[in-house]
Amino acid sequence: MAKAFMIILFTGILTENFVLRQFLGICPFLGVSKKRNTAMGMSAAVIFVMVLATAVTFPINKYLLEKNGLEYLQTIVFILVIAALVQLVEIVLKKYVKPLYNALGIYLPLITTNCAVLGVVFLNLEKLAGGDPNFLAYPFSGSLVNSLGAGLGFMLAMFLFAGVRERMENCEVPKFLQGLPITLIAASLTSVSFFGFDGLVEGLFK
């Protein structure tokens, strides 16, 4: 059990990194990665929402949509549920966990229906349908662990890239590359570095 979870978790963080390998959630990746602490706040919110969204949409899909043969409604139902859920969580946090609200506050509404959040939900279902043995053994908990891994991977990518961008602030960039162009080049190089993790996880947990 622990082995299956470790494989799912580290696959999510490294080999299937959401930002750098699957190119999901690029807008927050480029938008809020200028400073390390804002990048961390955003990542924490993403982890939180990803796990929560999986926990809620999984039973809805299994007991409501699949039972009635309505899988084609997944997209609209998931968006609806996740958006409402994030709003609800924001209200609850504001009332009861003020420090957490202050830390996540501005980022929570930003990621209500972020592609990475919706992406992780669909990817979990896809893996189940594709017959991934680790997922088939633990459908629900495996999905949760995968969402956690995806969130942590997002955080790792954000942290690394925020560091890169902070260094770039002090560099003299040629005029035609200033701003977004050099950021995208740096992002692609960071992404290439993550392709080096191919096959690592399978080897680690044989």
Next chain:
Amino acid sequence: MDPILLAVVIVSAIGLIAGLGLAVASKFMAVPVDEFADEIEAVLPGANCGACGFSGCSGYAAALSKGQTKDTALCAPGGNDVSKEIAKLTGLDAGEVLPSAAVVLCQGFTHNSSAKLNYIGEKSCRMANQLFGGYKECVYGCLGFGDCVNVCRYGAISICHGIARINPALCAACRMCVEACPKNLIEMLPLHTPQSAVLCKNQEKGAVTRKQCKAGCIGCMRCVKVCEFDAVHVENNCAKVDYAKCTACGKCNEVCPVKCIALIDLEKIAGAGKTGT
């Protein structure tokens, strides 16, 4: 049931439940907004500089509205006007803001100080300071790359002949530059009264200082001897004025052989519209 109808029913049911849940939650878990604090915040300058000691303007406004502080004179950028406005809103007595302005305590202009290395790195005082304490012979002096210029929101600081100078007419006393200077060269001086100040922080022995900078304090003690009010002392080979005791008689200023003590009348400088002290 007709599959189309079923789809419609399920999606609308989920939407309805989610909507109702949100409506109920926002009603029952509404957090009362402190309107009074918002009102006070509207009066504050909004610089979020932290000179008041709270976390930005909203922090100060919240503390005032909750009665955690009764001092209306904490906002240095706002000055007396803001103090009066806060007093009007809160019903507290308006405290008087003693106006002050930041001063760079260095005279190491390019024609006074000599360089020990040719620094071609990043144009930042903080970074240059990490390399042998800067490119100047004097490791206590202003490096003139303008870390303070970058943090100043009022455009009060400029680089003049290699070192930073602050225009007291524009300075809002927010202390951002005091924090930014890696050499701790910037101090706040009162704006309403003249003040003697030592414009040097060099702690080397006199002979060494002399070689490093023409305007450096050599610790000759002449200012200490001439002072009638026990206001000037030499510590670590560098004179320091005790601002509480100084009466701004100007005697130390006259006897100083390197002219590193200045009788500074910021109000006059601000009024004359000159740049720099």
